[in-house]
Amino acid sequence: MDGSGGVPPRRHTMPRGVDRRALLRGAGLLGCGVGLGAVGAASGAGLLERRLPILGGPASATVADRGRHPGQGRLDVMWSVRTPDRLVALTFDDGPRPDWTTFTLDTLAAHDVPATFFFVGERVRRHAAVVRGRMGRHEVGSHSWRHADLATLDADAVHTDLARAHAAIAEVTGQQPRLFRPPYGHLGGATLLAASRFDYQVVLWSLQMLESQYPGDPAGHARDLAARVEPGAVLLAHDVGPADRLVALRGLPQFIAGVRARGFRFVTVTQLLRAGHPIG
Template identity: 35%
Template sequence: MRSLLGTATLAALAAPALPSPASWGPVRTALTPAVCTPALSGLSDRPHVALTFDDGPDRRSTPLFLRTLDRLGVRATFFVLGRHLADHGLVGEMAAAGHEVGVHGWDHRPASLHGPRRLRDDVARTRDLVEDATGRPVQWHRPPYGVITGASTWAAGQAGLRTVLWSAWGRDWERRATPSTVVALVEQQLEPGGTVLLHDSDRTSAPGSWRTTLRAVEQLVPQWLDRGLAVGPLADHWGGYDTRRSSLSTTSA
């Protein structure tokens, strides 16, 4: 079964308009360690949790996440949308606080609704805005909804970025989500070496959902630290980076 689904995954990655099964949570977790790069599964062999947030930056909510993470003594990776980067100051604050900033896309439409050139241009201009604001090279791309197509993979590669997904999420965007449901779902899915997907904005989620996420983070991070897990950005999740954009070296961090 795994070999059949693995073939389907690779075929989808090669087809410009077809979403990959890697965007479907359980299938992605089961398949990608075997058929794709570790980044697609979000899994590392380290006792480390990569904490990631999508859909910002948002002047209403993102600063509260920055303050909470600072109080907890951890850093994270924020995947941002280019259309909301007019406030360069906030992105600069994120980087100055030690957080990593990645590209989520220009808008939140699935990659399958964009043509290859449009995707390439949107990813590249979002990357450029982030680098202008932070003064640092961008390493990562996470497509909206986790929908991977051949075109999205090509567009990320053209921008010098690696595509990364996740291994655990809290479904924190849902109207019915509560801090306890988010915590329970993340903990149910998370293994050491996992990547957690949460959201620091409610722009594409239920109104006010970021408050639920923030309270869940206040519970999750101390639990992970108490279990002896390091918590940090994707830059700490696998091997150290060499000087070439988006290339992983074999050195341990």
């Protein structure tokens, strides 16, 4: 009797016709000095650690740490914002580089449009003169150190990458990045964990330039894109890249005019966040 109402404890027996040694061999336990009793004693802990990727790697958003865990608080990911106001955030990825970034900044200044730039840290360091003193009403975010696919790296590697990018962007622009956009929009658990350590807001997008659909037609591209803008949208553009992306940059004046004609106002991502609730 075990004190649970007089019911004898249930015995776990091997099903008939099952070879005990064959079962152990199939589980990879025979020959390793591990028997069924040892498996029970381990309560599955050792097996899980060996068989499941729960203690690290690109997919894991946690680490094995009995001390202070590096993940703190919460991390938000946003694509757009739910708001009744006709607001849109224009964002640029992959810069800075000479020519394109300079052209983009000149166009935005001429039309009094604020934007959010997700800079690559290594490029900020190398082309500091392009952006130093020019960010004015614009805001900056991190787009990693060298535009690697962070979703293939573990948390330590991602943290090192983001730390280098953060330091370079802050030093050159004078702004502490508070926003982060992962290269290619790829988010692994390790990337989320590393981003949480910087208290970043992760920003993706709800609308993007359609350059390849309008080769050599900046005005047509601008008209189409302006018609697609919705309240609270985050628009992805690039100030670095292949030549076909110039269609979007050359059509920026027409795009800005078209969006404003529909009653929209351009804001930074942070201003957009303050105006509503992230949609995720």
